[in-house]
Amino acid sequence: MEKEIVFDMDGTLNNFYEVEGWLEDLRNYSTRPYKDAKARLNLSRLAKLLNKLQKDLDFTLKIVSWCSKESTPEFDKRTRDVKLQWLRKHMPSVEWDEICIVPYGTPKHELGKGFLFDDNEEIRKEWGRGAYPETEIFNILNAILRM
DSSP: OOSEEEEOOBTTTBOGGGSTTHHHHHHTTOOHHHHHOOBSSOHHHHHHHHHHHHHHHOOEEEEEEEOOSSOOHHHHHHHHHHHHHHHHHHOTTOOOSEEEEEOTTOOGGGTOOSEEEOSOHHHHHHHOTTEEOGGGHHHHHHHHHHO
16 A cells, blocks of 8 residues: 555545535635635544654555536636635645645545545545545554554
């Protein structure tokens, strides 16, 4: 298994789908749901684990997240900017090796390898071995540290 840990953002690191009016906002090209999404888990705890995995075990840390299905090139750019701001605000101590915020539907398995955490079951199936739901983040990362 490659020493890379890949995270989705919406529904995985944050509670994007719990932002009231998220779908209507996206259809109106508003980035508000990306900005307003609350953390889905204890990101301070996650950051400590990630920094340890990166420093002590030489893991690469990556974000692979989609832009909106309802999109324009200008909206994609604004979406990327807001997602980057969200990461800086909520996980400032993590030095991501790569952040890929790509058009909706881009095959994520073509952009990463190793471990994936994503709330979307279809994406996990496409990824194959090493793909886990967001509910397993701490269990899997702690298991890696114990190896």
